[in-house]
Amino acid sequence: DAGVIQSPRHEVTEMGQEVTLRCKPISGHNSLFWYRQTMMRGLELLIYFNNNVPIDDSGMPEDRFSAKMPNASFSTLKIQPSEPRDSAVYFCASSLRISNTGELFFGEGSRLTVL
Amino acid sequence: AQKVTQAQTEISVVEKEDVTLDCVYETRDTTYYLFWYKQPPSGELVFLIRRNSFDEQNEISGRYSWNFQKSTSSFNFTITASQVVDSAVYFCALSEETSGSRLTFGEGTQLTVNP
Numbered sequence: 001d002a003g004v005i006q007s008p009r010h011e012v013t014e015m016g017q018e019v020t021l022r023c024k025p026i027s028g029h030n031s032l033f034w035y036r037q038t039m040m041r042g043l044e045l046l047i048y049f050n051n052n053v054p055i056d057d058s059g060m061p062e063d064r065f066s067a068k069m070p071n072a073s074f075s076t077l078k079i080q081p082s083e084p085r086d087s088a089v090y091f092c093a094s095s096l097r098i099s100n101t102g103e104l105f106f107g108e109g110s111r112l113t114v115l
Numbered sequence: 116a117q118k119v120t121q122a123q124t125e126i127s128v129v130e131k132e133d134v135t136l137d138c139v140y141e142t143r144d145t146t147y148y149l150f151w152y153k154q155p156p157s158g159e160l161v162f163l164i165r166r167n168s169f170d171e172q173n174e175i176s177g178r179y180s181w182n183f184q185k186s187t188s189s190f191n192f193t194i195t196a197s198q199v200v201d202s203a204v205y206f207c208a209l210s211e212e213t214s215g216s217r218l219t220f221g222e223g224t225q226l227t228v229n230p
Contacts, residue, residue: 104162
C-alpha cells in the first residue's frame with residue numbers, strides 16, 4: 001500500500017510568493033494532520049482534520065496560512081504571502097481514526113525554503 | 116498543558132554499545148498515550164511504539180526496549196547492541212485523552228552510532 005504522499009518534496013521560492021503544499025493520505029484513513037518542523041521550534045502541529053472537517057487549527061501561525069481538505073484523499077496547505085521565517089519541513093500525517101490510540105503515518109515531508 | 120522533554124540533545128556511541136534515550140512528560144490527564152518515533156537521515160518519521168497510561172509493563176522488541184514509569188513521568192527508550200543504522204533523531208511524543216490525536220513532541224535526541 002502506498003503511504004502518505006506529499007508534494008513537492010522540495011520548494012524554493014522568494015518572499016511574497018504563494019506556496020501550496022499537497023498531501024494524499026493513506027486510503028481509508030479519516031484523520032489528517034499537518035506538522036511543521038524547524039530547528040528552533042521542533043515539531044509543531046498546525047492543523048488536523050477528521051472526516052475532512054478541520055477540528056483544531058490553533059497551531060496555524062497566522063492568517064497567511066490556510067489548509068483545506070476538499071475530499072478524503074487530498075489536502076493542501078497554503079502560505080500566502082510566504083516569508084523567510086516560514087522555511088521549514090512540512091509533514092503531513094494520516095491516521096485511521098481520531099482516537100489518540102492510533103499511530104500517525106507520516107509522509108516524507110516537503111522542505112520549503114523562502115528566500 | 117502537556118509537555119514532553121528530551122534533555123539529551125545529542126548522544127554519540129560506538130557500535131555495540133547500549134544506549135538509553137530519556138523522555139520525561141507532563142500532563143494533567145489520567146488517560147494519555149506515549150509514543151516514540153524515529154527520524155532517519157532521509158527525513159521521514161517512523162512510528163516505533165505506543166503505550167497507554169494504564170499499562171506500565173515494559174516492552175521489548177528485538178534490540179529495542181521501553182521503560183515506562185508513571186511515578187517519575189518517564190518513558191525511556193533503550194537500544195541494546197547499537198548499530199550504525201540506528202543513527203537517527205528519536206522523538207518522544209504524548210497525546211492526552213482530552214486532546215484527541217494531537218501529538219506533542221519532545222525536542223528530539225540525535226543519536227549517532229559510530230562504527
